[in-house]
Amino acid sequence: METPPQQAQAGAGGGWGAFLKSIASFNGDLSSLTAPPFILSSTSLTEFSSYWCEHPSVFAAPAKESDPAKRALLVLKWFLTTLKQQYASRSEQYGNEKKPLNPFLGELFLGKWEDGAGTTELISEQVSHHPPATAYNITNATTGVRLEGYNAQKASFSKTINVKQIGHAVLTVPSSSGEPDTYLITLPSLHIEGLVFGSPFIELDGSSYITSSNGFTAKVDYSGKGWLSGKKNSLTAVLYPTGKEKDVLFNVSGQWTKTFEIHSGPAKHNSAGNLVELWDPAQNPTSNLIVAPIDEQHPLESRRAWNKVAVAIAKGEFDVVHVEKSKIESAQREMRIKEKAEGRTWERRYFTASPDSPDPVLTRLGPIVNLAEHGDADKTGGLWRFDSQKSAQAHSTPVPTGDEAAKLAKELLGQ
Ligand SMILES: CC(C)CCC[C@@H](C)[C@H]1CC[C@H]2[C@@H]3CC=C4C[C@@H](O)CC[C@]4(C)[C@H]3CC[C@]12C
Numbered sequence: 001m002e003t004p005p006q007q008a009q010a011g012a013g014g015g016w017g018a019f020l021k022s023i024a025s026f027n028g029d030l031s032s033l034t035a036p037p038f039i040l041s042s043t044s045l046t047e048f049s050s051y052w053c054e055h056p057s058v059f060a061a062p063a064k065e066s067d068p069a070k071r072a073l074l075v076l077k078w079f080l081t082t083l084k085q086q087y088a089s090r091s092e093q094y095g096n097e098k099k100p101l102n103p104f105l106g107e108l109f110l111g112k113w114e115d116g117a118g119t120t121e122l123i124s125e126q127v128s129h130h131p132p133a134t135a136y137n138i139t140n141a142t143t144g145v146r147l148e149g150y151n152a153q154k155a156s157f158s159k160t161i162n163v164k165q166i167g168h169a170v171l172t173v174p175s176s177s178g179e180p181d182t183y184l185i186t187l188p189s190l191h192i193e194g195l196v197f198g199s200p201f202i203e204l205d206g207s208s209y210i211t212s213s214n215g216f217t218a219k220v221d222y223s224g225k226g227w228l229s230g231k232k233n234s235l236t237a238v239l240y241p242t243g244k245e246k247d248v249l250f251n252v253s254g255q256w257t258k259t260f261e262i263h264s265g266p267a268k269h270n271s272a273g274n275l276v277e278l279w280d281p282a283q284n285p286t287s288n289l290i291v292a293p294i295d296e297q298h299p300l301e302s303r304r305a306w307n308k309v310a311v312a313i314a315k316g317e318f319d320v321v322h323v324e325k326s327k328i329e330s331a332q333r334e335m336r337i338k339e340k341a342e343g344r345t346w347e348r349r350y351f352t353a354s355p356d357s358p359d360p361v362l363t364r365l366g367p368i369v370n371l372a373e374h375g376d377a378d379k380t381g382g383l384w385r386f387d388s389q390k391s392a393q394a395h396s397t398p399v400p401t402g403d404e405a406a407k408l409a410k411e412l413l414g415q
Contacts, residue, residue, distance in 0.1 A: 015036035015037075015038075016036055016198050018036075019034075019035055019036050019039075020195065020196065022034065023157055023161060023195075024157055025157075026155075026157065028154055028155050028156055029131070029132075029155070030132075030153055030155045030161075030163070031102040031132050033099065035099040037316070037318045037321070039096070039098055039099050039200070040098065040099055040313055040321070041090065041094075041098035041099060041100050041101065041313075042101065042306065042309065042310035042313040042314060043090075043098075043100055043101065044100060044101035044102075044103045044107060044109070044302045044306055045100045045101065045102065045103050045126075045132070045134055046103045046107050046108065046109040046124045046125070046126055046134055046302045047100075047109050047124070047302060048086070048100070048134070049109065049122060049124035049134060049136035049138070050109070050111065050122055050124070050289050051082055051085040051086040051089070052082055052086075052136065052138055052147055052149075052169070053082075053113065053120055053122065053138050053147070054082070054085045054286035054287060054289075055078070055081055055082075055284060055286060055287060056113045056115055056116075056117035056118075056120040056140060056287050057115070057116050057117040057287075058074075058077065058078045058081050058284075059078050059117070059120065059138070059140060059145060059147070060117045060118075060120070060140040060142065060143045060145045061074050061078065062074040062075050062078070062145065062173045062181075063140075063143035063144065063145050063173055063174055063175075064143070066175075066176065066177070068181070068214045068215070068216070069216060069239070069249055069250075071173065071175075071181065071214075072181075072183075072210075072212055072214070072216035072218065072239055073239055073249075073250050073262070073276075075171060075173070075183050075210060075212070075218075076210055076218040076220075076237060076239055076250075076252065077252075077262065077277070077279065079185060079210060079218075079220075080220070080235065080237065080252060080256060080260060080279070081279060081281070081284070083204070083235075083256035083257075084256055084257050084281055085286065087190065087202045087204060087256070088201070088202065088233070088256075088257045091200075091201040091202070092257075095199065096194070096198075096199040096200050096201060097192065097200040097201050097202055101306055101309065102132060103126035103129075103132065103134065103302070104126060104129065104305070104328055104329075104332045104412075104413075105126055105127075105128065105129040105332065105336075105346050106125070106126060106300050106346055106348070106349070106412070107125070107126040107300060107301075107302055107305060108123075108124065108125050108126075108298060108300050108301045108302065108349065108350075109122070109124040109125075109291075109301065109302040109303075110122065110123055110124070110291070110292070110297075110298075110301060111289045111290055111291040111292075112289070112290050113287045113288070113289055113290065114290060115287045117140055117142060117143075117287075118140065118141055118142030118143075119140075119141045119142070120138060120139065120140045120141070121138065121139050121141065122136065122137075122138050122289065123136060123137045123138075123350050123386075123391065124136040125348060125349060125350050125351055127150060127348050127351050127353075127381065127382065127384050128152070128380060128381025128382065129332070129381075130381070131152050131379060131380065131381060132152060132153075133150055133151065133152040133167065133380040133381050133382075133384070134150060134151060134152075135148070135149070135150035135348075135350075135351045135384040135386070136148065136149060136150070137350065137351075137386040137391070143174065144172075144174040144180075145171070145172070145173050145174070146171070146172045147169055147170070147171045147172075148169065148170055148385065148386045149167060149168055149169030149170060149185070150167045150168075150351075150380055150384040151165055151166065151167035151168075151187060151380070152165075152166045152167055152379055152380045152381075153165055153166065154166055154379065160191050160192050160193065160195050161191060161192040161195065162189070162190075162191045162205075163189065163190050163191065163192075164189050165187035165188065165189065165190075166376045166379045166380055167187065167375070167376070167380055168184060168185060168186055168187065168362075168371055168375065169184075169185040169187070170182060170183065170184055170185070170361050171183040171185060179213070181212050181213055181214050182212065182213040182361055182364075182365070183210050183211070183212045183213075184209075184210070184211050184212075184361055184362070184365040184366065184368075184369060184371070185208070185209070185210045186208045186209045186210075186369050186370075186371060187208055188204045188205065188206060188207070188208040188220070188222055189204070189205045189206045190202050190203065190204050190205060191203055191205060193224070203222075203224040203225075203232065203233065204222035204224075204233070204235075204256070205222055205223075205224075206221075206222060207219055207220060207221050207222070208220050208222075209368070209369035209370075210369075211242060211365050211368040211369050212242075212365075213364065213365065215241055215242050216239060216240070216241060216242060216249075217239070217240060217241075217242045217243075217245075217368060217369075218237055218238065218239045218240075219237065219238055219240075219245070220235055220236075220237040220252075221235065221236050221237070222234070222235055222256075223235075231255055232255070232257075233255045233256050233257040233258070234254075234255055234256075235252070235253070235254065235255065235256050235260065236251065236252065236253045236267070237251065237252040237253075238250070238251050238252075238266075238267075239251070242368055248265060248266040248267075249264070249265070250262055250263065250264055250265075250276065251263055251265070251266060251267045251270070253267065253270070254279075257281075258280075258281070259278060259279060259280045259281070260278075260279050261275060261277070261278050261279075262275070262276040262277045262278075262279070263275055263276060264276055291303065294307055296399065297399070298399045298400065299400060299405050299408040299409045299412070299413070300349075300408070300412065300413075305328065305409075305413055305415075306328075308320070308324040308415070309321055309324045309325055309328075312324060327413065327414035327415060328413045328414060328415075330414060331410075331411065331412055331413050331414030331415075332412070332413075335411070335412055348384075348387075348390070349390060349394050350386060350387060350390055350391050350394060351384045351385065351386055351387055351390070352384070352385060352387040352390065353377070353381070353382025353383060353384055353385075354377075354382070354383040354384075354385050356374070358373045358374075359373060359374070359375060359383055359385075362374075362375055362383075
């Protein structure tokens with residue numbers, strides 16, 4: 001169905017070669033990259049928020065653990081299990097990484113998981129377009145475990161595409177003994193491998209952190225092929241009481257695409273005797289996200305809004321792709337001009353940008369993981385927080401149908 005890279009390279013007059021040249025001189029805004037057709041995905045970045053919770057029971061598990069250090073370990077374990085979905089699922093599914101659709105302001109992706117963990121609700125919204133930023137909120141109804149966060153990307157070119165993630169996530173774990181735990185999570189940097197061969201895939205770089213209000217910090221180090229372990233997608237992680245990096249309580253090692261092992265104590269003592277757990281994604285199938293059928297969705301929901309583009313991509317009709325994308329882009333441009341003239345801004349449906357006052361979570365935990373108090377708000381269009389009042393309002397408002405839906409689709413998406 002899709003044109004393999006080699007063919008496209010040979011057939012389309014050096015489409016891939018021209019693309020490689022163009023990225024060598026681009027400005028850092030990934031959404032401005034014009035990629036050759038075969039690398040286009042019909043999935044929008046707003047959908048990527050679901051990667052945080054493809055194992056809802058692992059997500060919710062910390063709520064049932066009474067020991068604070070073990071709770072922090074379960075949070076670290078959950079975070080590590082999400083990496084495979086986040087960063088390798090497209091290459092595993094299609095044979096290579098693809099260029100996702102660039103969401104429009106106000107784009108929504110809504111869904112839920114129903115499984116052994118009960119109901120877990122996903123809300124994802126494009127909260128900024130210049131710069132592009134996506135915010136999400138995921139709540140497990142049974143335990144009250146809740147993740148919220150937002151992210152943007154800053155890319156640079158040096159040998160390949162290097163992506164720094166801007167933004168962070170906050171996990172709240174209710175506890176039976178008083179105050180809920182708050183975990184502040186930072187995001188890894190990544191780069192694209194395999195570019196010159198026309199089969200791009202992701203490798204993670206550097207470190208990321210999880211630090212908690214109950215006094216534990218986890219540091220995760222990423223490395224690829226030809227570095228330390230020599231295997232691609234490698235990771236090591238340590239969990240320690242905040243400020244005492246030498247007092248390693250647990251350590252993790254393995255590959256984020258394959259298996260990883262958790263041992264108690266520092267890595268130098270690792271043996272079968274202190275193995276706490278081995279995580280094998282092959283033994284832990286992901287839970288299926290339930291999304292409303294397209295004709296029952298809100299006109300701004302991702303799969304409904306991009307449906308014509310997605311169909312055209314699947315058929316390989318790239319002139320139609322271009323026409324349909326342009327309709328959305330120009331309707332959006334006009335909407336922004338209109339808003340400006342009327343002195344208003346687009347009302348986000350589920351999130352609100354915090355005012356300039358210091359954010360309580362970032363003030364308390366940010367310094368431990370090198371995150372600024374203002375959350376790099378200038379690079380994400382704001383410091384975005386889930387707004388439960390707005391959400392309640394959205395939940396009680398019926399999804400527009402008929403003429404009302406048609407009017408919205410026309411005005412906002414040019415459809
Ligand atoms: C495929 C090549 C040629 C084109 C470049 C595509 C770029 C725009 C793609 C490739 C991989 C993508 C990343 C893959 C995974 C994630 C994790 C998710 O939680 C936030 C978005 C983020 C960080 C994506 C941002 C966009 C991204 C960097």
